[in-house]
Amino acid sequence: MTETTSTEDIAAFLARHGLKCAPEQRLLDITSELGEVSKEVLKASNYGRSRPDITADLEEEIGDLLFAVHALAIECGLDPEKSLLAALQKYQARADLKGDIGSGR
Structure with a gap:
């Protein structure tokens, strides 16, 4: 694999x-991986007592979660990179218009 991974790389791997x-x-996988990220954040933050330390385990679990989300997008026939860019543009437009990115205001 290359230093950067594209949607095509992930699709080919699958x-x-x-x-x-x-x-x-894939949704079950995402739920499981999100739970693993949550567990690592809790451990790395001394169960909410401090700002989480970035650990190799946390980095690995976030990578697993990102892989699962990319795989879901691919299975749905979507381009995860395009979806992420669209979300970023949506949040930027909200920030420009309202001063924050929340959808509830």
């Missing part, structure tokens, strides 16, 4: 290793 599955299964 296909090469027989990891294609239904979006519903």
